Amino acid sequence: MSDSDPPITLYRLQACPYCERVVRTLQDLGLDYTSRFVEPMHSERNVVKRVAGSRPVPAIVDERTGVTMSESANVVEYLESTYGGGLVDVGGDD
DSSP: OOTTSOSEEEEEOTTOHHHHHHHHHHHHTTOOEEEEEOOSSGGGOHHHHHHHSSOOSSEEEETTTTEEEESHHHHHHHHIIIIITTOSOOOOOO
């Protein structure tokens, strides 16, 4: 990851309602992230398996905290608990 890359990477599918739920949460929390669209065929999502250990999407990698996880409900809960309460400094100026 370079200094200019957002610390959160979201692995997602086009038109996936579970992925869009995570996107909305990221946007609501004002978090910068990089989207990586992956193969629609579950068996071909090798990039997700390499980074997350399994193939389901959405999956995120948060370089800031070292967390990698999948499943939209888990990801939303993580994002809200980590960034929603201001627990981690996201580098914004007040």
